[in-house]
Amino acid sequence: MQQVKLYIIIAMILLVSACNNNDLNSESNNSSSQVNEVKNTESPIDIADEEGEHQESSYVSQEESLSEFIIRLNDYIYEENSKGFQEFIDAYGVYSISYFDDGRDENNAILVYKNDVREDMFLVSSQSGKAGISLSGGTFSTEVKEIYFNDYEITNNALLNIDWLEKDESVIQNQLSDIIKGCQELILKNNEYIPQIFSLSNNYFAFSFSEINENTLEKFYGYWIIFEKVNDSYAIRAIIELQ
Numbered sequence: 001m002q003q004v005k006l007y008i009i010i011a012m013i014l015l016v017s018a019c020n021n022n023d024l025n026s027e028s029n030n031s032s033s034q035v036n037e038v039k040n041t042e043s044p045i046d047i048a049d050e051e052g053e054h055q056e057s058s059y060v061s062q063e064e065s066l067s068e069f070i071i072r073l074n075d076y077i078y079e080e081n082s083k084g085f086q087e088f089i090d091a092y093g094v095y096s097i098s099y100f101d102d103g104r105d106e107n108n109a110i111l112v113y114k115n116d117v118r119e120d121m122f123l124v125s126s127q128s129g130k131a132g133i134s135l136s137g138g139t140f141s142t143e144v145k146e147i148y149f150n151d152y153e154i155t156n157n158a159l160l161n162i163d164w165l166e167k168d169e170s171v172i173q174n175q176l177s178d179i180i181k182g183c184q185e186l187i188l189k190n191n192e193y194i195p196q197i198f199s200l201s202n203n204y205f206a207f208s209f210s211e212i213n214e215n216t217l218e219k220f221y222g223y224w225i226i227f228e229k230v231n232d233s234y235a236i237r238a239i240i241e242l243q
């Protein structure tokens with residue numbers, strides 16, 4: 001009789017143990033399911049939003065970088081700081097382009113190397129000795145504090161057909177009409193006499209502080225700066241004065 005009771009007690013212990021194991025397995029499965037649900041709460045839309053935020057952040061960063069560059073460059077010109085101005089010229093030099101709508105003087109393009117920038121900010125050709133733009137006063141006497149950024153890229157414009165790294169100024173001289181045409185096309189996209197930047201393809205940009213008579217395109221005043229992004233900085237390729 002005692003042996004039968006012992007068997008019954010052992011059977012009951014095994015039964016209780018089995019029930020407990022089933023409960024534990026059930027809880028474990030539920031926990032695992034909850035973990036998976038948490039992991040899967042990030043939908044493709046959420047991921048897309050994060051990517052969009054990253055792209056927008058990068059764009060804003062570029063816009064701020066461009067604005068800082070132009071404002072700093074303008075400050076050097078406004079303050080007639082020739083040494084500071086030279087910081088934005090690389091081994092290719094910078095083109096000084098003059099355009100007179102009334103033909104009173106010759107429209108010309110000259111190439112100025114970094115070390116040939118004079119202290120009085122008067123640009124003189126490093127190749128021919130011809131006089132170019134005077135950055136002291138006049139057209140360049142306005143201080144720039146805020147810049148409008150046209151938030152689209154322009155891939156078809158005459159300025160993109162110019163080899164701004166060309167070291168023979170006579171080649172650029174022969175392309176003056178195309179350069180002016182390219183600037184005219186850009187300003188007609190936003191004909192406001194405000195400091196503004198147009199984004200071109202191939203890491204090129206155009207800064208404009210000018211306006212045009214839409215009925216007579218030859219009536220075109222102000223100045224432009226063509227510049228290129230090189231690695232993490234910018235180099236000016238041309239300064240264009242329209243009179």
